[in-house]
Structure formats: structure tokens, C-alpha cells
Amino acid sequence: MKKKAIALMLSVVMAAGVFTGCGGAGQDLAQEDASKEGADVQTAGEAKDSSQEAPKEEADDGPITLKFATGSSECVTALNTIFTKYHEENPNVTVEVTVLPGGVAGFNSAMASKLAAGDAPDLFQYQWGTQINAYAKGGNLMDLTDTGIRDVVQDIKKPMNVYDGRDYAYPVEFSLWGLMYNTEIANNAGVTGTPETFDEFISAMDKMRDSGVEYPFIVPAKDGSGATGFVFCYLHQIVSGENPEFYYQCCTGKKSWDGEEWRNLFETYDKLLQYANPDSLGLDVDNALTRFARQEGAFMVSGPSTIKKLEEMNPELEGKLKYIPFPLYENEGDYKTIADFDSCISIWSGTKYPEAAIDVYRYLFEPENNMLIAESRNAVSVVKNADTSYVDASLQDQVPLLDAGKYVGYSEREWIPGIKEIMKTIVQEWIGGTDLDTTLENLQKEHQRLLDASPEFLQEFEELRSSTGE
């Protein structure tokens, strides 16, 4: 009996480890209502009110250390330069920069645990999208409406930074999304000019293959973002580009995730994968970049900041790389690029130094500072009338498209949180051999699962749409 009791105790202690890893949520539950199903422990309204109360500054003249978290490691040097300059002008304020790695999903996961633990960074840079509302709704962000930044930045067409009529974030840079293109490999294969239509793209890859480049299209599908690089290009340019209502129609049942749009997307991807490395599911982005730097492939979907990284990895590539829109269109006249706000900055509502945080925030949006951040990401500054002459040569072909308004935005930024991560998993499954019908069925089921779990999302999405006049 004694042995059994010890065994039971040991088993419980060992199993307890499952919780202790992720436990400790920070918020206390109201015990008196604990037994009542559906009872509100703290109302959303209360949460919102508490977020709007400006916390009191802990020290006015004493040394202040603010923490700034970013998911974009390429910005660190620029941020440190800006904050060093700020420290020289404000000797009592030091801003420490921390990188939260793991891409968008990794950053969001880390932030979720930091916010829950009440130990978030004072300022943080993250992806512009529905995430802002998710944070604001929880009372995690400081109201920035009266900081005056809205007047400084370019017009915000989709106000994803607005929750309940108040601004909680502002975009940092205007960025592009598309294909890295090695022109030297193209020239050696006899490809002249930049492919602008899908047929030209396929023809260019055929020529490259004939010239000895076995896999001209590098796909790093081990990482979810690499697996879905093409998927998002197609969604932005073709699906939502041609029908901006598409996602809303998917949410309301007029369109579905197993409809012809998704089927066409996967069929197009299938054609491209004929030219891609067969080990794509085992290739992560870092190793894919190494291959691209070794000139083993000519095309790869990535952000424009990668161009600089590649030129550092192999200086011989300087001047040979271009950043081009994914050539998905049937006619040259339809040729458009993808450009939109990419990241934004918010202030944590729990910061001990709200005034200092706001001052640093404003400083980041001064033209020369904003330009430094944008330049570090090979993007365009969002500050009105900013100088764009610094824009990298690899992006110069896109400037006329931007000037002519021939671009589409990031469509998925307004989608339900979590769906991108699910898409990444399902696309990997499909590349790994799952048949198309099952893939589309899984997409539909998973999206519905998220919608069922967040019934308020659709209402918020409709509010966002009505504010943009869609």
C-alpha cells in the first residue's frame, strides 16, 4: 500500500512538469465566480479602461532603461545607432534592443508569454496586421492617438492599428514582397530581361535548366514561411488582387477554402515545384540562402532585406541580384508588385516610463531615424515626403510600378490570427504528398475551427472593412 502511494505521488509530480513549463498566466481569476459557467471574470470594458489609464512615471529625472523588442534582426544595427544618438541627447534614458527570434510566429509566441507574465518590453516592433487588435483588445497597448504620429506617416488605408476608435500602433516601413532573381545565371542561360508573365517565368527556368542549373527555383519548405512564400504571392497578386472581397466571402460562406481559387493556386505551385529542389521539405531558409549565395539557383521568394544578406555572404553577387514581383500574370499589362506596410511599433501599456517611451517613440518617427530603419530592411520610409534615393539598386525596377500605383497589398494581414501558421503546416503536408482534395478540405476545416473558436472575429473584421469603405 505504501509503495502504491509513493508510486502515485511520484507519477503526479512527474506529470506536473507538463504544466510548470508553460504555467503562470499572470492574471488572477475571480474565485467567487469560479463555479459559474460563462461568468465574466473581468470584462473587456474593464480591460480597455485600464489600458487607457496612463501609468505613472516611476522616476522623472533618474536613470531610465527602456526595453525595445523586435523580431527583425536586420534592424538591430539601425536601432542601436538611433538609440545611441537618443541617449546622447537624453543622457538619463537608455534603450536596450532585444531580438525575439523565430519569425512572426516565434515573436508572437514570445510576446504572448511576456504579456501574460506582465514582463513585456516597453516598446516593440512586430508585424502590421490583426495582431495589433489582438494586443489592444487585451489592454496590452498604450493609446497613441494623441502622439501626433498619424500626421507624420503616410495615409493608412486599412486602419488595422485602430481599436475602438483609438490608435495603438503605427507602421514603420513600406516594404515589398516578391522574388530574388540572379541575373547572372539568367544571362548565362540566354534569358534576356526580367520575366513578367508566368509563361516567361517558366521559359526562363527551362533555359536555365538546359544551361545546367538543375533546380533554378529554390524552395526552403522546411520553414513554414518558406513553404508558403509562393502561396502568399499568389494570394496577394491573383486571388485577393483580383477579388479584394475574397477572404470576407470565405468567412461568410460565399467562397470556400476548397474552391477553385485555392485549387488553381496549388496547381500553379505544382508546376513550379517541378523546377524546385526536391529536398525542399528538408531545406530551411538559412541553408537555402547559402545555396542561393553559391548560385545554385536563380529564383527564391523572400523579403527584400535578404538581398543585402546575400551580398554580404557572397560579395561577387553585388549588382547581379534583382528583387522582382512574382511573374504570375498572363499578360504583361497586368504586371503588379506587392507592397504594403510591413512592421509597426507599439508601446506596452504596463511600461513604468510612459512619457519616456512616448518620447522615444516620436524619435523613431523622425525622418532620418525612420529612414535608417527602413533602409536596414531594404524598404521605403513611411514618413511623408521621405527621401527614397537610398533604395537599393536591386529594387529600382519596382519604383516605377509603385509610382504608377501598380501594386497590391498584403491580403493575409487582416485574416484571423493563427491561420497563417495553419496554412504553413498544410502546405508542407501537401508538398510532402497529401492529395489536393484532402489539402483543401483540411484548409477549410481548420479555418472554420478558428472561426468557431473566435466568434467575435467576424464582427471585428466587418468593422475594419466598413472603416476602409470596402
Place this chain on the structure above:
Amino acid sequence: MRYKKRKSISGFAGDTIQYTVMFLPMLILFLVFSTYPVIEGVIYSFTDWDGLNSNVNFIGLRNYKTFFHDFVVLKPLWNTFVYAFWVTIIQNVCALALALALNQKFRTRNLLRTLIFIPVVLSALIVGYLWSYIFTEPMAILGGRLGIDVMKYNMLGNKATALGAGIFVSVWKGVGYTMVIYLAGLQNINQEIQDAALVDGVKGFQRFRYITFPLIAPSFTINIVLVMEGAFKQFDLIFALTGGGPGNASELLSLTIYRESFEYYRAGYGATMGVILALIIIVLSLFELLVLRKREDNIE
């Protein structure tokens, strides 16, 4: 017994106080860092908490009902059982073989024991990233040269082999720890019994089966239980090695808990999965302990 009789009542009280004082710091730490999160985790499993919002609603057993109808859970749950089963078996077999070999007297045995134990002290994340590189580059190149397609195209990127690769790395990392427990068991065997068996003509595998293995039964019990519960809770190694991919081919339930909680913002549901995983571990550990203890008793 005689000692107890000589103890005065005040002596007992003094000992009790002394032991309690010595025990108290550990108890407080255990309550704060283990019991409290467990209780809070269980409470949150009955809520719809999103992990960000302070608005938390009690929803009764809805999360538990969802779990048992959720198609998303099936694959990770299956993977977790497959992973735990094979890690437990392979790690124990390998560790026992290594322990038997390294219990012999030869010059380099201490060096070999140290080498085999080194992966145990490495961080699981480092091991995961290290093997991720090995599978991607050197092993793929080797596979290419040998003409083995499975190796050539990176085993971590193949739905059929990713979980197997995870099991291999997990065993590689943990076998040293299990081996040390077996070694301790082997060194506790009375040499006289071994010698008596030799005199009786018991040799080789027979000696292992009828003498050695029964006498290391306590080590076997503890290793089976520890390796199994560790495998059920595995997170960081697989996270670094495959991220649960490709797709969800190597996704364990612990990764699903992480995703539901922090990527899909369903922390309440994530807590529910945590409670269920804990219950699975408790039930299986109890079962193993009871069966293996009974076996030990029979041997005694």
C-alpha cells in the same frame, strides 16, 4: 529498534522540528513553482482564455468536449504515443547494452562512459539544431554519395522518416543517463552470486537472463518510467529539430499545446491539452510502476 527505545519524547519533538525546518524551504519552492502552476493550469483548462486578453470566461467542460472531437489532436496524439513507445524501448535496450559492455574491465571504459554521457549535459535545443544541420548537410551529402535517396533528401524533410529521426536523436541524447542508472544497478550485484552462477556453468546470455537482468530490476523499473514520461513531455528537442514538420508529421502533443496556446491564442484549450497529457502520463506511469514493482517483488 534499540535506538528508538532510548529516544526521549523531547528528542522526538526536537528531531521533528529539525526535519521540518530542513524540509520547509523545499516544500515552499515546490508549492510555488510546481503545485501553484498545476492548479492554475487546471483552472484555466475550464476557461476560454486567449493568453493575451484579461477577459476570461469559465466555459465548463467545453474544452474537454472539444478535445475528444478535435481532428487536429489525433495526429500529434498518435505521434506522441509512437515516439514515447520507441524512445522508451530503444533507449533502454541501447543503454542496457552499453552498460553491460562498459561494466567490463578494459582500459578506455571511463573515457567511453564520459563520451556517451556528454550529450546528456548538452541543451536539448543545441542538440536539436546540431542534428538538424547534420541531417541537412553532411548526412545528405553522404546519402547522395551512397545513392540512398532517403538520406540524400534530408530525413527531417520526409514525412515518413522525420519522427524516426527525432526518436534517433532523442535516444542519442538520453542514452547516457539511462546507461548510468543501469551501470549503478550492475555494480550493486553481489559478485558472489555471479561467481556461484559461473561455478554452476551459467554463461553468456543465460547468465544475463537468469542472473543479471532480474537483479537490476529496480534500475529497469526506474529507467522505463523516467524515459517514458520524459518522452511524453518532450518539446524542445523536436521543436529545434523539425518544428513538428513537415506538416505535422513529427508534431507531438506538447508542440500542439504550444501552438494552440501561443500561435492560435487558445491558451484555455492549450491548458486542457496539458491536463489531458498529464493524466495520460500519470495513468501510464502508475501502470508501469505497479507492473514492474510486482515483477520486482516476484524476483525477491
